[in-house]
Amino acid sequence: MNLINIKNLKKDYTTGDVVTPVLDDINFKIDEGEFVAIMGPSGSGKSTLMHILSFLDRSTSGIYEFKGENITVFDDNYLAELRNKEIGFVFQSFNLLPRTTVLDNVKLPLLYSKKKNYDELAKKSLESVGLSHRLNYYTNQISGGEKQRVAIARALVCDPAVIFADEPTGNLDSKSGNTVMFLLQQLNDQGRTIILVTHETDTANHAKRIIRIKDGHILSDEPVLHRTIADADKDLIK
Amino acid sequence: MNLFAIIKLVVKNLRARKGRTLLTILGITIGVAGVIIIISLGAGAQNLILGQVTKLGSNLLYVQPGKTAESGAPIPGLVITSLVNSDVEALRDKARVPHATAINAIAQGASTVTWGNKTIDSTFMGTDTDYPKVANFTMDAGEFFSDAENSGGANVVVLGSEISKKLFADSGVNPIGQIVKVKSSAQDTAGGVPLRVIGVIAPRGSSFFQNQDEIIFMPLVIGQQQVLGIHHLQAIYIKVDESPNISSTIDNINTVLKQQHHILDDINIDFTVRNQEDAVKILSTITNALSLFLIAMAGISLVVGGIGILNIMMATVAERTREIGLRKAVGATKKAIRNQFLLEASLLTGLGGVVGIIFGVLISYLISLVMINMGYDWAFIVSWISIILSVGVSVLTGIVFGLFPAIKAAKLDPIDALRYE
Numbered sequence: 296m297n298l299i300n301i302k303n304l305k306k307d308y309t310t311g312d313v314v315t316p317v318l319d320d321i322n323f324k325i326d327e328g329e330f331v332a333i334m335g336p337s338g339s340g341k342s343t344l345m346h347i348l349s350f351l352d353r354s355t356s357g358i359y360e361f362k363g364e365n366i367t368v369f370d371d372n373y374l375a376e377l378r379n380k381e382i383g384f385v386f387q388s389f390n391l392l393p394r395t396t397v398l399d400n401v402k403l404p405l406l407y408s409k410k411k412n413y414d415e416l417a418k419k420s421l422e423s424v425g426l427s428h429r430l431n432y433y434t435n436q437i438s439g440g441e442k443q444r445v446a447i448a449r450a451l452v453c454d455p456a457v458i459f460a461d462e463p464t465g466n467l468d469s470k471s472g473n474t475v476m477f478l479l480q481q482l483n484d485q486g487r488t489i490i491l492v493t494h495e496t497d498t499a500n501h502a503k504r505i506i507r508i509k510d511g512h513i514l515s516d517e518p519v520l521h522r523t524i525a526d527a528d529k530d531l532i533k
Numbered sequence: 534m535n536l537f538a539i540i541k542l543v544v545k546n547l548r549a550r551k552g553r554t555l556l557t558i559l560g561i562t563i564g565v566a567g568v569i570i571i572i573s574l575g576a577g578a579q580n581l582i583l584g585q586v587t588k589l590g591s592n593l594l595y596v597q598p599g600k601t602a603e604s605g606a607p608i609p610g611l612v613i614t615s616l617v618n619s620d621v622e623a624l625r626d627k628a629r630v631p632h633a634t635a636i637n638a639i640a641q642g643a644s645t646v647t648w649g650n651k652t653i654d655s656t657f658m659g660t661d662t663d664y665p666k667v668a669n670f671t672m673d674a675g676e677f678f679s680d681a682e683n684s685g686g687a688n689v690v691v692l693g694s695e696i697s698k699k700l701f702a703d704s705g706v707n708p709i710g711q712i713v714k715v716k717s718s719a720q721d722t723a724g725g726v727p728l729r730v731i732g733v734i735a736p737r738g739s740s741f742f743q744n745q746d747e748i749i750f751m752p753l754v755i756g757q758q759q760v761l762g763i764h765h766l767q768a769i770y771i772k773v774d775e776s777p778n779i780s781s782t783i784d785n786i787n788t789v790l791k792q793q794h795h796i797l798d799d800i801n802i803d804f805t806v807r808n809q810e811d812a813v814k815i816l817s818t819i820t821n822a823l824s825l826f827l828i829a830m831a832g833i834s835l836v837v838g839g840i841g842i843l844n845i846m847m848a849t850v851a852e853r854t855r856e857i858g859l860r861k862a863v864g865a866t867k868k869a870i871r872n873q874f875l876l877e878a879s880l881l882t883g884l885g886g887v888v889g890i891i892f893g894v895l896i897s898y899l900i901s902l903v904m905i906n907m908g909y910d911w912a913f914i915v916s917w918i919s920i921i922l923s924v925g926v927s928v929l930t931g932i933v934f935g936l937f938p939a940i941k942a943a944k945l946d947p948i949d950a951l952r953y954e
Contacts, residue, residue, distance in 0.1 A: 346948050351861075351862060351947050352948055371866070372866045372867075372868075375864050375865060376864060378863065378864050379863060384863065390855060390858075390951065392856055394549035394550070403859070403863055404864055406538050406539075406542065406865075407860070407864035407866070407869060449863070453863075
């Protein structure tokens with residue numbers, strides 16, 4: 296089923312009288328259950344595209360349909376609600392709250408949701424990334440790889456339609472990075488839509504489809520022929 | 534997002550930064566403690582001053598010689614001799630002043646009292662037998678002078694407890710029956726007037742900022758004519774039976790004295806009748822005004838504390854920019870972010886207020902202990918209104934000074950906030 300439908304999307308940044316085009320004539324569709332990598336060098340516009348796709352930013356023109364709804368017409372409050380319900384974020388720099396426990400970090404999106412059973416949902420989510428033994432650790436007491444797994448648990452906790460992972464392995468060593476990619480592939484295998492933003496081909500090759508962007512235009516949009524399957528310690532995830 | 538979840542979140546945030554939280558609330562704490570202490574001290578002082586006035590006895594009127602000077606100060610050195618002994622006799626007429634229960638003429642001044650080779654300073658008061666009734670005091674030893682002694686002008690004296698102690702405590706001699714010499718500081722009566730001690734008054738403490746235990750009492754004519762060498766009176770005290778009769782008694786006194794002094798026109802009135810209640814009212818007004826002034830001063834420190842909150846909240850918002858970005862990314866609305874920071878600011882100031890109240894009450898209590906120890910009749914008073922007001926004002930300070938940083942936080946763009954280093 297179609298999840299995202301982008302038609303003639305355009306984004307300009309205006310500074311004073313100077314208009315800088317960032318994205319131009321972007322068209323693609325993403326179906327539920329896909330694992331798409333958006334690739335491009337820095338300054339290509341891939342981050343801006345991700346921000347628009349994840350309702351953090353608005354396009355200058357064009358149509359963005361999410362689950363069949365044209366979201367360009369909605370106000371900020373509705374977009375916040377939509378982010379809470381439909382989007383999970385995994386950032387390069389984890390963005391965990393300092394001086395806060397792992398469990399409370401995962402509970403954060405629930406505070407803004409209509410859900411009630413915070414503890415139960417957060418624990419379930421942490422279990423799925425293999426961190427049940429770290430619930431009451433503070434975020435400065437765990438490793439980088441574990442931090443990113445906490446972030447994935449946080450992204451999952453509201454059961455979103457799609458997970459946006461923005462350079463999720465960028466701050467990790469290769470082993471931890473591998474674990475994170477393994478988790479993302481596993482989530483995709485379970486049916487979750489994943490959109491990965493990266494500038495590394497190695498990372499992008501974990502996806503099933505790569506959309507390449509350069510200077511605000513789509514360069515190519517094709518399936519990955521020789522997909523990398525992350526091979527992490529299977530005992531990690533129960 | 535429900536309120537309870539926000540409160541839990543905010544409390545967690547404040548606890549995670551204990552040191553800063555404590556420093557932040559310090560300004561508010563000092564301000565609130567200041568308000569509490571000042572209100573408490575104001576009430577205590579008012580209580581003390583009014584207590585001093587009422588200690589002289591309630592339902593008391595006094596007549597002074599001379600007309601009330603509504604404008605201008607009295608002429609220095611001018612002695613008004615309009616009140617005389619016959620006025621007292623006229624006022625004692627039950628038919629004319631029916632509600633007076635005791636009437637006392639007063640002739641007083643500074644004096645020295647000598648016994649053997651000891652000479653000490655005292656205040657002397659020539660008065661009538663009724664005085665203990667008017668001023669509410671009791672005897673420690675011996676008797677106050679009798680009507681016969683008074684009207685006969687017996688050479689007797691009653692000592693205040695301090696005077697008795699200073700003169701006789703060393704030697705262990707029973708003061709009753711001893712002869713002391715009283716000499717007015719204003720009048721040159723060689724050697725002083727010899728008087729026999731017939732009584733000692735029980736300790737009374739201070740009233741009107743004069744130690745009541747350092748006063749000696751003698752029959753009016755002795756004090757007036759022998760010690761002071763005058764023939765007029767300095768004041769007449771009149772005790773009224775019930776407070777509703779005060780105004781009618783004032784009228785009675787005016788009528789009697791005008792007749793005594795042959796005054797037909799009010800312009801020529803040469804005496805003033807004063808009511809103790811008036812004095813109480815005036816004192817209350819003054820102390821209330823002083824309290825208000827001091828509270829305003831303490832209020833300034835609350836504002837300064839509020840600006841401290843403003844500063845810290847601005848710093849907090851800047852420091853937590855990424856957190857705000859993250860919260861927005863995971864679904865926090867502007868309103869949720871604003872409420873979180875607003876609640877954080879008002880919780881900070883509320884906490885500061887509560888700590889301030891605890892310190893303020895504690896310090897007020899300690900001050901009351903010190904005052905009581907120093908011999909003042911001090912009451913420890915903390916009103917509920919001052920506590921409720923303090924909490925209210927401090928929470929309000931948090932909302933007022935927290936609003937700007939909270940709005941600033943709410944307006945942050947999530948993308949910029951997430952990128953913020």
